[in-house]
Amino acid sequence: MNPYTGExxxxxxxxxxxxxxxxxxxxxxxxxxxxxxxxxTGTAAIIFLLMEITGLILWLPSKLKSxxxxxxxxxxxxIKTDARWKRINHDLHNALGFYTFLLITLMAITGLCFSFEWxxxxxxxxxxxxxxxxxxxxxxxxxxxxxxxxxxxxxITKANEEFPYKGNLRLSLPKDxxxxxxxxxxxxxxxxxxxFDRVFLDQYSGNIVKKEPFSEKNFxxxxxxxxxxxxxxxIFGTFTKIIYFITCLIATSLPVTxxxxxxxxxxxxx
Numbered sequence: 001m002n003p004y005t006g007e008x009x010x011x012x013x014x015x016x017x018x019x020x021x022x023x024x025x026x027x028x029x030x031x032x033x034x035x036x037x038x039x040x041t042g043t044a045a046i047i048f049l050l051m052e053i054t055g056l057i058l059w060l061p062s063k064l065k066s067x068x069x070x071x072x073x074x075x076x077x078x079i080k081t082d083a084r085w086k087r088i089n090h091d092l093h094n095a096l097g098f099y100t101f102l103l104i105t106l107m108a109i110t111g112l113c114f115s116f117e118w119x120x121x122x123x124x125x126x127x128x129x130x131x132x133x134x135x136x137x138x139x140x141x142x143x144x145x146x147x148x149x150x151x152x153x154x155x156i157t158k159a160n161e162e163f164p165y166k167g168n169l170r171l172s173l174p175k176d177x178x179x180x181x182x183x184x185x186x187x188x189x190x191x192x193x194x195x196f197d198r199v200f201l202d203q204y205s206g207n208i209v210k211k212e213p214f215s216e217k218n219f220x221x222x223x224x225x226x227x228x229x230x231x232x233x234x235i236f237g238t239f240t241k242i243i244y245f246i247t248c249l250i251a252t253s254l255p256v257t258x259x260x261x262x263x264x265x266x267x268x269x270x
Contacts, residue, residue: 003152028114042115045108052097052105059098086264093257096250103247110231123227127220131227137172137182137200138210149174149203150181158206159183163197163213170196180209192237194229195222 001008022031029037059076066072076098079091112119113131124130150158152171159169163185172182180200187193195214202209214222229235233244 038115042112045111049108055097056101059094089257089260093254093261097254100247100250104251107231110227113227127224129221129224131224137180147204150206155181158201159199162199174203189237191239194226194234
């Protein structure tokens with residue numbers, strides 16, 4: 001909507017929007033009822049974590065006395081490209097699984113926050129702040145309440161004065177006559193932190209009701225507010241999204257190479 005004339009310029013009901021909404025529903029709850037689909041995807045994430053942990057144990061040198069020898073570790077880091085295809089497949093599963101272990105584990109753990117309330121409560125107890133907890137904007141009775149509210153341009157100018165760096169602004173308009181305007185600002189750039197600064201402004205005077213710089217939050221609160229960014233790879237902008245994309249491609253290959261290893265072992269038993 002044009003903020004000056006009120007003209008409706010369009011909506012988000014586009015073909016691409018519908019496509020990504022469907023993909024989101026498939027990823028989060030398998031296009032089922034949310035109360036049914038979320039526990040299923042959450043359980044799958046738990047199984048995935050168990051497979052990762054057991055896989056890491058299998059990746060380690062089998063004998064403790066060999067742990068001091070680089071030759072015993074080397075096979076877990078390398079892919080022998082001149083070997084037979086079975087060995088190559090094994091190395092692809094072994095080495096690539098190790099290199100992506102930390103990130104795909106992070107994706108799985110943060111993904112559980114979307115599926116189980118008990119898991120969010122546990123994470124909140126550890127971090128001191130519960131993820132996705134909605135915080136209400138502080139309400140104050142403004143002495144300027146009889147005047148007209150500030151224009152969006154003036155509010156944006158005030159927010160940029162409080163956080164004078166290049167970034168994206170997100171405004172939440174007040175719900176009633178006493179609620180403040182909520183403005184969040186995030187950095188932009190190829191490598192940019194997903195942490196956001198936030199300020200609450202009196203809708204009439206522009207005075208600061210409350211200010212929440214990201215840098216002043218404790219470590220637990222910083223992590224809690226970035227669970228989504230950690231899950232999807234937005235934690236450090238486009239740079240980490242590219243790394244996550246490559247990691248996800250590799251993670252997609254692991255069930256394939258793992259299944260081939262399993263089939264080969266079955267054939268040996270037969």
